[in-house]
Structure formats: C-alpha cells, structure tokens
Amino acid sequence: MEYIEQSFEVKFAYKVFFTNHIFDPSNLTIAAFLDSRADKDITKKLLIILDGGVLKHHPQLEQQITTYFQAVKGFQLIPEIIVIAGGEAVKNDEPLFYKLVDAIDHHGIDRHSFVIGIGGGSVLDLVGYVAAVSHRGIKHIRIPTTVLSQNDSGVGVKNGINYKGKKNFLGTFAPPVAVFNDAELLTTLDPRDWRAGISEAVKVALIKDASFFSWLETNAAALVAGNMPVMQELIYRCAALHMAHIGGAGDPFESGSSRPLDFGHWSAHKLEQLTHFSLRHGEAVSIGIAVDSVYSYLLGWIDEAAMTRIVTLLVQLQLPIYHPLLEMQDGKISPVIAGLEEFREHLGGRLTISLLRAIGKGEEVHEMDLDLLQQAVATCAQWNTTAS
Amino acid sequence: MEYIEQSFEVKFAYKVFFTNHIFDPSNLTIAAFLDSRADKDITKKLLIILDGGVLKHHPQLEQQITTYFQAVKGFQLIPEIIVIAGGEAVKNDEPLFYKLVDAIDHHGIDRHSFVIGIGGGSVLDLVGYVAAVSHRGIKHIRIPTTVLSQNDSGVGVKNGINYKGKKNFLGTFAPPVAVFNDAELLTTLDPRDWRAGISEAVKVALIKDASFFSWLETNAAALVAGNMPVMQELIYRCAALHMAHIGGAGDPFESGSSRPLDFGHWSAHKLEQLTHFSLRHGEAVSIGIAVDSVYSYLLGWIDEAAMTRIVTLLVQLQLPIYHPLLEMQDGKISPVIAGLEEFREHLGGRLTISLLRAIGKGEEVHEMDLDLLQQAVATCAQWNTTAS
Numbered sequence: 001m002e003y004i005e006q007s008f009e010v011k012f013a014y015k016v017f018f019t020n021h022i023f024d025p026s027n028l029t030i031a032a033f034l035d036s037r038a039d040k041d042i043t044k045k046l047l048i049i050l051d052g053g054v055l056k057h058h059p060q061l062e063q064q065i066t067t068y069f070q071a072v073k074g075f076q077l078i079p080e081i082i083v084i085a086g087g088e089a090v091k092n093d094e095p096l097f098y099k100l101v102d103a104i105d106h107h108g109i110d111r112h113s114f115v116i117g118i119g120g121g122s123v124l125d126l127v128g129y130v131a132a133v134s135h136r137g138i139k140h141i142r143i144p145t146t147v148l149s150q151n152d153s154g155v156g157v158k159n160g161i162n163y164k165g166k167k168n169f170l171g172t173f174a175p176p177v178a179v180f181n182d183a184e185l186l187t188t189l190d191p192r193d194w195r196a197g198i199s200e201a202v203k204v205a206l207i208k209d210a211s212f213f214s215w216l217e218t219n220a221a222a223l224v225a226g227n228m229p230v231m232q233e234l235i236y237r238c239a240a241l242h243m244a245h246i247g248g249a250g251d252p253f254e255s256g257s258s259r260p261l262d263f264g265h266w267s268a269h270k271l272e273q274l275t276h277f278s279l280r281h282g283e284a285v286s287i288g289i290a291v292d293s294v295y296s297y298l299l300g301w302i303d304e305a306a307m308t309r310i311v312t313l314l315v316q317l318q319l320p321i322y323h324p325l326l327e328m329q330d331g332k333i334s335p336v337i338a339g340l341e342e343f344r345e346h347l348g349g350r351l352t353i354s355l356l357r358a359i360g361k362g363e364e365v366h367e368m369d370l371d372l373l374q375q376a377v378a379t380c381a382q383w384n385t386t387a388s
Numbered sequence: 389m390e391y392i393e394q395s396f397e398v399k400f401a402y403k404v405f406f407t408n409h410i411f412d413p414s415n416l417t418i419a420a421f422l423d424s425r426a427d428k429d430i431t432k433k434l435l436i437i438l439d440g441g442v443l444k445h446h447p448q449l450e451q452q453i454t455t456y457f458q459a460v461k462g463f464q465l466i467p468e469i470i471v472i473a474g475g476e477a478v479k480n481d482e483p484l485f486y487k488l489v490d491a492i493d494h495h496g497i498d499r500h501s502f503v504i505g506i507g508g509g510s511v512l513d514l515v516g517y518v519a520a521v522s523h524r525g526i527k528h529i530r531i532p533t534t535v536l537s538q539n540d541s542g543v544g545v546k547n548g549i550n551y552k553g554k555k556n557f558l559g560t561f562a563p564p565v566a567v568f569n570d571a572e573l574l575t576t577l578d579p580r581d582w583r584a585g586i587s588e589a590v591k592v593a594l595i596k597d598a599s600f601f602s603w604l605e606t607n608a609a610a611l612v613a614g615n616m617p618v619m620q621e622l623i624y625r626c627a628a629l630h631m632a633h634i635g636g637a638g639d640p641f642e643s644g645s646s647r648p649l650d651f652g653h654w655s656a657h658k659l660e661q662l663t664h665f666s667l668r669h670g671e672a673v674s675i676g677i678a679v680d681s682v683y684s685y686l687l688g689w690i691d692e693a694a695m696t697r698i699v700t701l702l703v704q705l706q707l708p709i710y711h712p713l714l715e716m717q718d719g720k721i722s723p724v725i726a727g728l729e730e731f732r733e734h735l736g737g738r739l740t741i742s743l744l745r746a747i748g749k750g751e752e753v754h755e756m757d758l759d760l761l762q763q764a765v766a767t768c769a770q771w772n773t774t775a776s
Contacts (some may be wrong), residue, residue: 004543004628007401008635018390041754042738076674101558108733111642117436133521136548136559137641155549156394160524163489170489171524173558175394240392247396253525345496350430366429 006230007018012175013291016155018232022143022182023064027279031072031169033178034114035305038074047078049100049127051119054145057188061118075114075196078107087278091168092163103155109138118142120193121149125171128159132174140176147184147197147231148282152204154224155179157252168270173253178324181239183232184188191226198223198317199264201238201312203289206310207263208241210360218265220316236249251279260362263354264288267326270339274325286319290383295368295376306359311380326377337373400563400640404543404627406620410531410570411452419460422502426462432500433714435466437488437515439507441473441474442533445576449506463502466495476510479549479556488518497526503566506531508581509537509669513559520562527565533573536670539626540592543567545640555657556757561641567721569627571620579614586611586705587652589626591677594698595651596629598748602740606695608704648750651742652676655714658727662713674679674707678771679714683756683764684744694747699768703775710772714765725761 019029036042046069062081082103084090100306115138117127124142131140144154160171186194198216205213215237216223222230245261246252248376259265268284269338275284290311297307314321318348326336354362407417426432432711434457441450450469457465470491471476497503503526505515512530519528532542546684574582586604603625604611608619633641633649647653656672663672678699685695702709714724732739742750 001405003403004631006631008640009397009399011397013395015391015393020507106559133558133560135557136546138560157525166493169493169523170521172521173524243392243394247394249475252396253398314481372631
C-alpha cells in the first residue's frame with residue numbers, strides 16, 4: 001500500500017501574568033509584553049472586546065484603556081471598544097458571534113493583530129472562539145476579571161459557544177498568546193462570584209495537591225472574608241496546577257478520553273443547564289465535588305475523615321453541596337443523574353469520570369453505580385440540612 | 389513581574405494513501421486504517437458527507453459505501469449519507485454549515501467518531517471546518533475526488549468557509565487523521581478540472597523542485613491526453629512536496645507571514661472572486677503563475693529562457709495565462725492589481741509575495757512595483773495572443 005506520512009509538532013507557549021491596576025499608565029506589564037511582539041515595519045492593531053458587567057463596576061475603564069494604549073508604540077488601538085453583555089447568555093447569542101466576526105472584518109484585524117478579551121469566563125470563551133476561527137486564527141489576549149476565569153478557564157486553552165442549548169458545542173483548542181490577571185478587577189465582584197470561583201481551586205487541590213487542600217482549609221475564613229492577598233495566592237496556585245496539568249499530562253488538546261480536570265463536572269454541567277444557569281458554574285462544581293467525593297467514600301476509595309474534611313471545607317467556603325434536582329423526581333431517576341447516561345453517549349459509549357483515591361489524588365472510572373450515586377446524593381442532602 | 393509560563397507541543401500525524409477503487413470490498417486500505425483505530429470497548433461512528441457532483445458520476449457510490457462499511461468491525465456507519473452540492477458555492481452557504489453541525493448533534497457524533505468528507509476541495513474545506521469546531525474537534529478523514537484536492541488542498545492542514553464573500557474568512561488549521569486518494573474517482577472528471585489541478589503541481593515544482601518541473605515538461609502531452617499513470621505520479625510527487633513543506637518548514641499553522649506555497653495565488657484569489665468563480669481555482673493559479681513568473685523575469689531574477697519554459701509549459705497544459713481583468717479598466721488600475729493593496733492591508737501592512745529566483749527556487753519579496761506588474765500583464769497578453 002502506497003502512502004506518504006506526515007508528522008509535525010506545533011509548539012504553543014504563553015505566559016500568565018499576575019498584576020494589579022493593569023491599565024494604570026505606570027503598570028508596564030501589558031506594554032512590555034506588546035513591546036516584545038512589536039515589529040518596526042508594521043503597526044499592529046488591537047481590538048478590545050469588553051464585558052459590560054466589568055464596565056459597570058469600573059466605568060472609567062474605557063478611558064483608562066484608551067490612554068494606556070496611546071503610550072504603547074508600534075500598536076494601534078481600534079478606538080471603538082466593543083462592549084458586550086457578560087454571563088453565560090453571550091455564549092447562546094449567535095448574532096453576537098457574527099457581530100464580532102464583522103468587527104474583525106470591518107477593522108481589518110489580521111493575523112498580526114491582537115484581539116483582547118476583558119471579562120468573565122463566558123465573554124472570554126466567546127472572544128477566544130471568534131479569534132480562533134477568524135482568518136484561521138488571530139492572536140488573542142485574555143484579561144480575566146473573575147476568580148473563576150483567573151484561576152481556571154482563562155488560563156487554559158479552550159474556547160467555545162453554546163449551540164441549541166448544548167454547552168460549548170462549537171469551539172476549538174486555541175491557546176492565548178498571553179493572559180493578564182489583575183487582582184484589582186476582583187475587588188468589585190459580587191460576593192457570590194468571589195466565592196464560586198474558589199470551587200475550582202478545591203477541585204484541583206483534591207485531584208492534584210493535598211498540601212494545597214490543607215492550605216485552603218487554613219485559609220477558608222480569610223477567603224470568605226474577602227482577604228485579597230490570600231485570594232491572590234489561591235489564584236496563583238490554582239492557575240499553576242491547572243496549567244501544569246494541561247502542559248504536562250501529554251494531551252493538551254484532549255485527543256483522548258481522560259479529563260481529570262473535570263472532577264465534579266459531569267453533574268455540574270447538567271445542574272447549570274437544568275437551572276437555566278441560575279446556579280453559577282462554580283456553585284454547580286461545588287455540588288458536583290460534594291457528590292463525587294461522597295460517592296468516592298461510599299465506594300471505599302476515601303475514608304470518612306477525608307469525606308468530612310471535603311464537605312466541611314465547601315460549607316465553610318459558603319458553597320452549596322446539594323440541589324433538589326439531584327433527588328428522584330416523581331419516582332423517576334434524578335434528571336441530573338439521568339444526565340450521566342447522556343454523558344456516556346456523548347463520550348461514545350464509554351464513561352470516563354474522575355473520582356478520589358485520596359485528598360490530592362484523582363483516579364478515573366468507567367462505570368458509576370446509580371444506586372450508590374443516589375445514596376451519595378442522600379448523604380449530601382443530610383450534610384446540607386446539618387449545615388443550614 | 390510575577391508570571392507562570394506555559395509551554396507544550398502538540399504532535400500531529402497522518403498518512404495520505406494512494407489507491408484505486410477505494411470502496412471495492414477487496415480494497416482494504418480504509419478498513420485497515422480504521423482497524424488500527426478500533427477500540428474493543430466502544431463502537432465508533434462514521435458520518436459520511438458526500439459531494440453531489442461525485443455521486444452524479446458514480447451513482448453506485450452510496451450503495452458501495454454502505455456495503456463496504458458493513459464489513460468493517462468496531463464501527464457503525466450512520467445510514468444516512470449526507471449528500472451536498474459540490475463547488476465553491478457550498479462555502480458560501482451558512483445554513484448548510486449549520487445543517488451539517490445539526491447532523492453531528494443529531495447522530496451523536498463525538499470525539500471518538502469520524503466524519504468522512506468525500507468530494508472536491510470546497511466540500512472538503514467545509515466538512516473539515518464543521519468537524520474542527522464541533523465538540524472542539526472531531527476526527528475527520530478526507531477522500532478528495534479532484535486532481536486539485538488530491539495533490540494540494542486535500543493533503544494539507546487547512547479548512548474554511550467564506551464569509552460575506554471573503555474567501556476562507558472563517559476556518560482553522562486542523563489536520564485530518566487520514567487522506568485517501570482514489571485515482572478511479574478522477575476518471576469521470578471534466579477535462580477542464582483534470583487540467584486545472586495540474587497548475588498546483590507546476591507551482592510547487594517552480595518554488596521547490598526543478599527536476600519535477602522538467603518531468604512536467606516531458607509529460608505535458610500525456611497529462612493533457614488523460615494518461616492516468618502519469619497523472620498518478622504527478623499527484624504523488626505534488627502531494628509529497630506540498631506535505632514536506634507543511635511538515636518541514638517549521639510553521640505548519642502559519643503563525644508567521646511566510647507563504648511560499650501561495651506562489652501565484654495573490655492574483656488568483658482576486659481573479660476567482662472577480663469572475664464569480666467562473667474561473668476554476670487551478671485556472672486562476674495558472675494565470676497567477678504566469679504573471680508572477682514574467683514579473684520575476686522583468687525584475688531580473690530569472691532569465692528569458694526560464695520564463696519561456698514556464699509560460700510554454702502552461703500553454704502546453706492548455707491552462708490560461710492571461711485574463712482581461714488584469715488590464716487597466718477605463719484608465720484605472722486593474723481591479724486584480726488593486727487587490728494587491730487589499731492583500732497588503734490584509735497582511736497588516738507588510739506584503740509577503742513569493743517570486744522566482746530560478747526554476748525550482750522561490751523567494752519572498754515585500755514590495756511589488758505596480759508599473760513593472762502592469763508590464764508583466766502586457767507580456768502575458770502577448771504570449772496569450774501568440775498561443776491562441
């Protein structure tokens with residue numbers, strides 16, 4: 001059989017910067033990065049897409065951005081900063097996707113240019129997708145503005161939008177060229193969003209790093225109280241663990257079935273969808289962590305003390321550990337647990353779910369016992385009653 | 389400045405197979421490939437999207453496909469083979485894009501599954517894009533059915549659709565998992581399509597391989613006469629040169645500005661657009677090769693003998709070397725040459741155009757002299773008059 005074999009590697013590299021007051025003229029973090037990408041022969045364009053929720057709390061931001069980039073040589077800021085709504089809804093908004101593609105066309109944004117998304121995870125997912133498919137990939141910069149996007153989604157390599165209600169049905173793997181985490185932007189977060197973002201740190205600690213889990217226990221009260229230096233340390237450590245997994249586990253673009261970072265997520269995705277996103281992603285993940293941790297205990301994989309530590313930490317962080325949709329409804333299987341079957345189908349017939357062998361050690365299974373799962377839900381319900 | 393650095397490499401590998409009668413039950417090329425991708429635990433799905441133009445000439449194809457895959461264990465063919473129109477128009481058809489995405493959703497095609505596109509370059513571009521963005525990337529297999537797609541676009545790593553008339557405005561770099569070139573499928577090609585596909589071979593010979601160019605001169609008459617073994621050798625050598633460039637030049641996903649494989653293409657893209665695709669891509673490329681070769685001569689980069697050899701070969705291959713749209717229109721600059729300015733803007737202010745230093749050796753420039761270009765056009769017009 002005659003054939004030609006093609007084989008090549010593509011290298012991806014980017015830095016995630018941690019800073020404060022990123023658009024203060026004296027803060028050179030972005031300016032220095034751009035300077036490293038300048039080219040004396042051409043002026044590169046910058047197109048900014050800004051989360052309206054962020055702008056509301058930082059009304060001076062547009063002016064700050066304009067002033068900041070005027071001082072950066074070799075780059076031309078497109079004067080029209082595009083402001084879009086924030087939140088999951090933007091990922092369901094197909095006309096908005098095309099509006100952003102049109103802006104890229106209209107402003108002549110090419111592969112030398114940079115699209116800069118400023119906002120929460122949903123806005124960054126949308127902007128990243130627009131950049132990834134326009135001209136087969138325009139460079140994009142992320143400036144995440146929530147705990148969740150600064151420690152998890154914003155530092156990773158995925159983007160996407162929903163299609164006909166299916167989360168992230170359309171998307172790509174396309175690493176950003178840089179990420180800038182500005183702690184100052186977190187100061188105006190709704191307390192619910194502040195706390196919800198912590199659940200991804202609990203998740204990554206549980207599957208990867210027992211000492212980080214202990215650190216979270218020690219610092220739970222400070223985190224809930226809004227202590228910024230503690231939150232900055234959390235974000236740094238969580239982002240580092242998340243990135244180490246993507247870069248180090250050998251499958252950054254998920255060509256295989258393994259998804260250890262999705263611990264607690266199978267039920268979370270379903271809960272978000274069934275509650276029409278009235279649950280924050282981080283809150284749904286917290287519930288998912290509780291259920292899968294209790295399930296790991298009932299399976300005999302972790303001991304009661306470990307389970308108690310996990311649930312206690314979530315409760316201390318004022319994160320939810322239970323939702324009524326987890327119960328059987330009218331004698332029928334819980335709609336969330338029914339989602340497990342959909343998930344199995346989605347994965348092509350073989351389930352891959354992360355559970356816990358210990359605090360700090362995730363392990364995958366390919367089957368879940370539905371009775372045991374319903375028992376785990378009952379335990380979470382009990383904990384929930386005790387906690388409230 | 390505090391930062392975390394992310395760095396990883398993603399490996400891509402695929403084979404391009406050369407065969408005959410690919411869906412004959414005794415031809416095990418596809419079956420053996422799929423067998424290498426089988427998994428005893430799950431049945432993987434196959435979704436086929438077929439170019440209606442191919443089906444017209446091979447009406448037995450649907451039945452052959454169905455019979456063929458029934459014999460392949462571990463895979464389930466989605467019974468509904470999706471037949472779409474062929475040609476550039478499919479890349480302008482946004483509802484068709486969503487129809488294919490819907491089919492992926494409806495049939496539960498996941499990342500274990502394979503989407504198989506069978507058709508000319510336009511159909512493969514569309515199918516590749518649909519696969520690339522659905523579920524952040526479903527594995528796709530290409531079965532190109534034209535000379536052009538078997539020797540050039542189909543063996544590469546790009547996909548895309550047009551947006552508001554802009555060619556390939558939306559797309560990604562997403563290598564296929566396998567390509568199957570079936571010579572039998574070329575036997576029913578329109579002679580115009582048969583010949584047009586040869587121009588990409590002339591192009592790659594000119595920039596990469598002088599001996600291949602000599603081979604083309606030797607075999608021009610046989611190619612025009614429809615000699616299949618000669619055409620198969622052409623396709624193999626052209627595909628090999630094309631793939632060697634993608635895999636070997638260090639920038640398979642075109643993060644830089646260099647586009648040596650685009651020799652002759654700046655004017656070709658504009659000619660296609662201005663003629664509303666009544667010119668085939670390969671015909672437009674032939675004209676583009678002629679113009680940029682003559683320009684290379686006028687620049688003093690190649691001698692008259694080389695220029696004469698190039699134009700003579702194109703004429704012998706019955707490929708066009710001139711189009712009236714290259715002339716000034718009503719005293720104004722040619723709309724094709726005006727496209728050079730658009731192209732410069734598209735590239736962010738710095739033009740990158742491949743020219744010839746010799747037969748077999750391309751070299752890039754960042755400026756083109758418009759007067760000299762108009763002179764090159766006049767020379768092509770003269771050659772054209774002489775030839776016809």
